[in-house]
Amino acid sequence: MDEAKKNLEPWERLIENESQAALERFRRLDFRAALERRLKFVPRPAPWFRRPLPMAAGLAAALLLALGISVFTSFLAMKREVRELKEVLMRLPELRTPLAALSPVPVDEETARLIRLSWVFRLAGKRLDGGPGTDEEWRSALETAFAAPGTPTASEWRLRGMAKTERLLLEKRIRALIAAGELQRLRARNKSNQL
């Protein structure tokens, strides 16, 4: 130790002497008593159950809350859709409203209904993926059905404002109609009419 002290640089010795002198004064001070006096004004550390949540726990709680809200909102939306669907089902007979008057060419009620359904379907921007009938077929079906230039305007087809659930329901009905060969039958009939 003494050997090590001999090898000290002058400034190291200076630091050592300064520190020792300061420490002597510090040791004379009743540090604990002085600290006690100050700690009287410091709030006691709270027990663990009263401490604020760590950030990670807070974040996890917020995520869980957000997830819960999301699930609950989805549940409400599903309930609403089911209710709307029921309303649509209740109003289905109204879809049979004659559209012949609105069509630029005379069509029978059944054709008008199908056209309206297909038009609604197109408005919904759906494709019959994997099923019978492509966009082109639908367009062709419409043109054939009208057998006249021009397409119906939005005001003519009042169904633009239909709810999504209603459109989806109609899409299902159209699929069923196509599957049953209804479209082909219509096409053939219109063709024979033209001839």
Add this chain to the structure above:
Amino acid sequence: MKMKFMLEPDGQNGGEPDAHDGGGPSPSAERLFAGLLEFKETVFRICLGFCRDIRDAEELTQDVYVKVFAKLGTLRDLQAARAWLFRITRNICLNHLRRMRPPILSLDECDPVADSASPEQRLETREQLQVLKQAISTLPRRMREVFVMREYGQLRYEEIAGALGLRPGTVMSRLSRARTLVSERMRSFNDG
């Protein structure tokens, strides 16, 4: 009123679970605090090295322990708490320096010169001390904190590395550069 932390340190706090549910620190936290109080002189020396004023160093040492006390609930084992203790010592000192610029150089409070020294020796030592303090206070911050912790706090490289979140190699290289700078400045003063 006796404070609870005045318990004798037993040095056996190894992160045992905190089963104390009442108000105030648990017995294990009190033991930990008492254990940390054993380092008060090291903390004081580090404060002295940073702030260059003995009264401020005393105040800052108390500040450090007040902060430790306020955070007692978050501490678990003595080993980690020691590194944290030195880190907050550094932080409190740096905050103090930021508030107190320019640093107060008080040499009257503690005189490192022996009483038997002649007035000339006394004057010369004081001048050297003044230059040394200037040399330390003008070191870049990163070097200064390593230098103070080593030369004043007498911490080991690993302890400094733990407190500052550095690798021991980085501590050594910074310390070496700081020592060279201080030596050069002291030599140029002595030569001049």
